[in-house]
Amino acid sequence: MSIASDLIRGHTETIILSHLLDRDSYGYQTNKSIQEKTGGRYELKEATLYGAFRRLEQNGCIKSYWGDEETGARRRYYSITGLGRAVYEENKREWQDAKELIDTLI
């Protein structure tokens, strides 16, 4: 992980929501997907990841359920809610603004 976490801070939840847009997923897979998409340049720490899932579920952006694996470790799947999609869109807009703002300032 070569990138300062303070630069990503505030995007963690949006990144997770983004990953859930197309399909339900579980924690471990979410993180693996992030690693793949970034070519190993970034990964979420587990404590950060599960903390974000907890917050997202608490404010209604995602719902969770246990997978019915016959074998292997149990998995808690998450699915994005309507609210979650709205929040995602809003966050994405905010990111576009923030990007522009920061580019103006640095």
Added chain:
Amino acid sequence: MSIASDLIRGHTETIILSHLLDRDSYGYQTNKSIQEKTGGRYELKEATLYGAFRRLEQNGCIKSYWGDEETGARRRYYSITGLGRAVYEENKREWQDAKELIDTLI
């Protein structure tokens, strides 16, 4: 201030360094300049601003001196050091990377 502070977190010091590249400045002016550049969309809170100045001075990125105003409130001026310029360049590079990374992920 229409932008979430977690999206700016980690950029505060870089923004300040950027403002000091061309000329020495003081806290109040720095913040006014940020407000102008962003058309009032963003400003640093004073506690954030002075906290950042303190950190930057402690790790040698800036130096400070009192202005010799004959009139008006006293001003503490800051000037960027060689180290500060190097840190600025590095932070700017990191921002380019982070931007790309986040765009990939959200």
Added chain:
DNA sequence: AGAAGATACATCGCCTGTCAAGGTATCTCG
């Protein structure tokens, strides 16, 4: 003269997100 508002600096204590460290349990492969 007095009040209000801008200029200018500074600190304290709270809140929140990140993360190192630790823990549990299952499966696979040598």
Added chain:
DNA sequence: CGAGATACCTTGACAGGCGATGTATCTTCT
């Protein structure tokens, strides 16, 4: 059987942002 991957979770410390509050000076309006 041991090592390593898969998969989940929590606790405590830390750091940055910020509301609140305080100081002092200058200008402007009444």
